[in-house]
Amino acid sequence: MFMHIVIVGGSFAGVTAAIRTRQNFKDAQITLLEKQAQIGFIPGALHAILNKQIKRLEEAYFISKEELQEYGITVILNAEVQSLDSNQQQVTYQKTNQSKKINYDKLIIATGSVQSSYRIKGIQSHKIITYKSVEETKTALALVAQNHRFTILGGGQVGVEMADSLIRNKKKVQLVESMNGILVKYFDQEMLQPLIKEMKSRGVHFYFNETVREIEEIDERLLFKTQNSEITSDCAVFALSVKPQIAYLDDQIRLHEDGAIYVDRYLKTSVENIFAIGDAIQTPSSLSDESFYISLANNAVRTGIVVADNLLKPQTKFIGTARTIGTKVFGYYIASTGMTETESIFFDEKVASIHMTQPASLFNKQATISGKLIYSVETGQVRGAQLISQTNILEKINTLSLGIQMGITITELAQKDYFFHSAWSPIYDVTNHLGLMKG
Template identity: 35%
Template sequence: MRVAVIGCTHAGTAAINNILNLYPHAQIDVFEKNDNVSFLSCGIALYVGGVVEDANSLFYASVEQFEQRGVNMHMNHEVVSCDVNEKQLQARDMKTGEMKDYQYDKLIITSGSWPITPPIPGADLENILLCKNFAHAKEIIQRSENVQNVVVVGAGYIGVELVEAFEENGKNVTLIDSEERILNRYLDESFSSPVETSFKERGVELALGQTVSEFEGTGTVQKVITDKGEYNADLVVMCVGFRPNTGLFEGQIDMLGNGAIIVDEYMRTSVEDVYAAGDCCAVPNNATKQPSYIPLATNAVRMGTLVAHNLMNPVLKHPGTQGTSGLKIYNHNIASTGLTESAATMAGLSVASASIEDNYRPEFMPENAVIQLKLVYEIETHRIVGAQVISDADFTQSINTLSVGIANGMTIEELALTDFFFQPHFNKPVNFLNQVALKAMAQESEKVKDEEQVSA
């Protein structure tokens, strides 16, 4: 069996490792434009901030390891064309320019995503950088050493992590985003505003609700112009977002409007013997019950693993995702799963929410911390569809618990009565997860009472 794999970051690495274990006699050809595999891009901000001193530690697999196991690693090779019906692709050696055709029996598309680069005048100036791969990480480190004014465009996870890293390195940092608040895709306002406050207290300039219209400079960027102001910049890092890297298969394979490849629960595309996994494709969302584009390393690893198991026969279904993620900025430990209220409404769900803000231990304990927790649930079914937590203490694992709940269709009533232990060192007699669900139940009971009074 000849297997071709296009791309080798998280999904590709997982697929190859599992194929080697399941089908040791398979002939595997891997095509990767970079000279490395398995780079953990989520560690770039930690590298910039000096938490990670050696960028090489941000890899968990190597080209040499795969080659030693018999994998044909075509590094610095770009796949320039692929005919999925003829089961043939053409790849170009990016160093020599040589073109070569390859046949395959099974194709695995793990081509990932690429940063969105809006067509902004002046975007070709020096020191305007992207943040995605190992080369980007090294370039950001190198170019940031001798600059003072850094502008980060995009207030998602990567953007805010870089802002923290640059600020702690003593840079003057400006964060620009077209939305009115940071992290709006992941958190509701009461969870993102504490982070904004921390940024402001540390001198970070938040230029929110603004769109970049131009970069100015002579050779090297010197200023970022928006529709509401202008900001000095010796270095700009673009973190606007990502889009699926799937142009090669446009018109050949079914995709969402944004180019994300549509796969079934066994990671099969619309073409026989063609599979896809990772940031290049959509994933079933348990909160919305629809395919969604959620580019996360965790999703990519799961999907790559599934491709290998289903390569010969459909035996292992994708359980769906909740888009669960975590973030640490300064003293804020944050995590979320499923949908925010606004995201749920945009997805066509009718939802309500319950929130608590309370000490996590009994008040008699000498040390304590406040936990803020929010639950989003569907009004008609009481099904939990989202949750968020923030605290100076680390309660992020509670979001993993709620992720399991969403995956299994748990209701607020079921969560309210779930058996959680009590020990004063760790929590109160009524666990905070029970507590927020009980509050949701009380709210729904009040609605029923009000409706009964109106009807009476």
């Protein structure tokens, strides 16, 4: 069947959708529109350069236009979408100062998110770092080189990773967070006390329970006004929650209150022949019937895979997200999946938790792994897990995430098969050990 499939956006979600769509529809015409001069830029490139994982921004791409064209996909760069007419099934975009139109049979919206906040007066200052695009990242690298004291707005994963990168580069860091801790979406705070202690010892100054309301630029310095403090620095990093980049949509497409596009479990919008994926949508939860807005590359890729199966008819449900993350900061590997104990009060089931610490391997008693498991009292099903160690335990969170998605119980987790080698593992794998800890 011949049809024209248009994909708007050339990052993780859009590129994945394009490749998967070609695999499913050999004869379709597939066109990808991207507003940047290249596709496939990795937004975390700023961290990678500051941490010396890569040397140049040219290395910070996961795919090229030429590679995508090898799949028989038409790629139009420097094409910024201006409007959508869902009645005419037509997209209008701007390229080289000319307005152009393209018609579609199926449209996949994958325009991602943008770093912005309308709530903070003065947030548009040129001394506030954002880095979603390559141009923003170039500017950010210059600002890091030119300045010494930084204020990070937000204590989520982006904020904590940026604190680590700046401290590595011998900068002064202060972090402002509206909640009483860091990474509060993913961790119960008792799990992160070793990390917070290390961050403080390395010079990070925290302002918890503080919300920046206004930013002033005074004599080449920034003044941040919160409800309790006035904080000064040379420069700042925007690490608050992002929001969908979908200003071009027409008013027929249903949105959530937070501005994300409403989709069903097959990633179809409220308008026929239009689908949305990645950071443009709220993501269904693996733990409940709720959905929420969360910007994670793994969700973008998985929605890009699923949407291609549903273009003609709904056949593959998106199973949702357990909000699985993992990173290394300040010498600690930290990982989380599923619900936290703190947020369990918002769910209808009663949960209990398990804590344990064990050696990282049979012959290495000095390095330890600390874990926490949250499970349903009624069913015994695993609902969440958190790990922290100075040994690399990041891949173990994938096992626990899969267990949550498959409905594994703590009894079954205790019997999960695992490899044992005296040089590399303890007698019980930490994921099994958590299942054994129930009293």
